[in-house]
Amino acid sequence: MxxxxxxxxxxxxxxxxxxxxxxxxxxxxxxxxxxxxxxxxxxxxxxxxxxxxxxxxxxxxxxxxxxxxxxxxxxxxxxxxxxxxxxxxxxxxxxxxxxxxxxxxxxxxxxxxxxxxxxxxxxxxxxxxxxxxxxxxxxxxxxxxxxxxxxxxxxxxxxxxxxxxxxxxxxxxxxxxxxxxxxxxxxxxxxxxxxxxxxxxxxxxxxxxxxxxxxxxxxxxxxxxxxxxxxxxxxxxxxGPAPVDLTAPERADAGETARRLAAGEWVVDLRNRVAFSQGHVAGSLNFEVEGRLAIYLAWMMPWGKPVTLLAESAEDIARAQRELARVGIDRPAAAAVGSPADWAGEGAPLASFPRATFADLAAAQARGEDLVVLDVRRDGERAAGWIDGSAHIPVHQIHQRLCEVPAGTVWVHCAGGMRAAIAASVLDAAGREVVAVDDGYAAASDAGLALVTPAEH
Missing domain, CATH: 3.60.15.10 (Ribonuclease Z/Hydroxyacylglutathione hydrolase-like)
Structure with a gap:
């Protein structure tokens, strides 16, 4: 049998x-x-x-x-x-x-x-x-x-x-x-x-x-x-791929992490997007280990650029390392385990940004706040409809097109929240005021936001 x-x-x-x-x-x-x-x-x-x-x-x-x-x-x-x-x-x-x-x-x-x-x-x-x-x-x-x-x-x-x-x-x-x-x-x-x-x-x-x-x-x-x-x-x-090496990467202290950030390397925080938004090392980027880490990090990061991983546990580092090896990112330059306070160093301030829903966005628009709505879904997703007046840059292009993001506080959304969190971390690292919309796109209509469909456009 x-x-x-x-x-x-x-x-x-x-x-x-x-x-x-x-x-x-x-x-x-x-x-x-x-x-x-x-x-x-x-x-x-x-x-x-x-x-x-x-x-x-x-x-x-x-x-x-x-x-x-x-x-x-x-x-x-x-x-x-x-x-x-x-x-x-x-x-x-x-x-x-x-x-x-x-x-x-x-x-x-x-x-x-x-x-x-x-x-x-x-x-x-x-x-x-x-x-x-x-x-x-x-x-x-x-x-x-x-x-x-x-x-x-x-x-x-x-x-x-x-x-x-x-x-x-x-x-x-x-x-x-x-x-x-x-x-x-x-x-x-x-x-x-x-x-x-x-x-x-x-x-x-x-x-x-x-x-x-x-x-x-x-x-x-x-x-x-x-x-x-x-x-x-x-x-x-x-x-002919080389044998995979999943041995633990070199451990980075706060000073090493700061030096890598200053050198323009990518420092990736693997925590969930809620924890990241509440406090993170300034300049670090958020790719959740529970999300589609390998696809989006490999898609966005310049090929061959060193990457340092930050996580709450050695298990999360090992999991991320395994996923990245599957797409040819074989060896993280370094890794650190602990909390943002550990990674930033004693007394160093942490960065943060707010999260919101589409209902919060509708309320902010009603108050007349100076904001821009940024849609980071893929072209095929946007083609089915979008928030009226929103800008559009797919998440995998955001780091290359920062200069195209209009002025104002950026309310960034995707279809569910994960990609919005990635884009928000990129914008935050670039010094922009950002709000990550952590909500399902279907809620945009329920919130009363004006939507455009292809038939209307």
Missing amino acids: FFVDVLETEGLGNRSHLAGGDRAAVVVDPPRDIDRVIAAAARRGVRIMAVAETHVHNDYVTGGLELARMTGARYLVPVGASVAYARVPVADGDVEQIDGGLTLRAVATPGHTPHHTSYVLEEDGRAVAAFTGGSLLVGSVGRPDLVEPRLTGQLARAQHASAHRLASELADDVAVMPTHGFGSFCSASQADGDHSTIGLEKVTNPALLQNVETFVQELLTGLDDVPAYYTHMGPANAA
């Missing part, structure tokens, strides 16, 4: 899979921190016989090469992928023996990348699960614009054809098990569900319901921003 275990990487919206039988297993699209994979295999009591990549990933650093080295597994990489290390090149139709009657069959599914390959798990010749990587996702497909702009249209058409190939070749009860699509920016759109089958995708997935022209047009129109750090992920994976 086969099993499939899902290894969730929530911060990136990705999944890896461990699948096998009584004695042996295969790992598909493993994360950088392979200790999780090895522990999962140990719990199952199976040997990892093969490690399979569906494609050269653009959104995270793979642990596949190191996992194969450590376990002696065969490293399966699509034949069309240009990589700088030894691997087992996999072509369409190739079959890998896993355990007893359990096999893994390669199916060429170009679209997310030109070389993308899905893997079908078969038990005694019957397909039971399809590891679809960035091809067929839950209610969507992987985006086709991450490789080369000139290939985007061609890859979009290939994505449509690949989805139809999987749907035509596999039975309705075959489980669809993608890598992306659970908050990952590699997905063309976000899914509503966690699990799916070929049969369910046939009646819900636009790739299988639309003709190719409609599908391509809507797919390309709906593509969202690409995180800046993606530029570095593909080359790192093609070159």
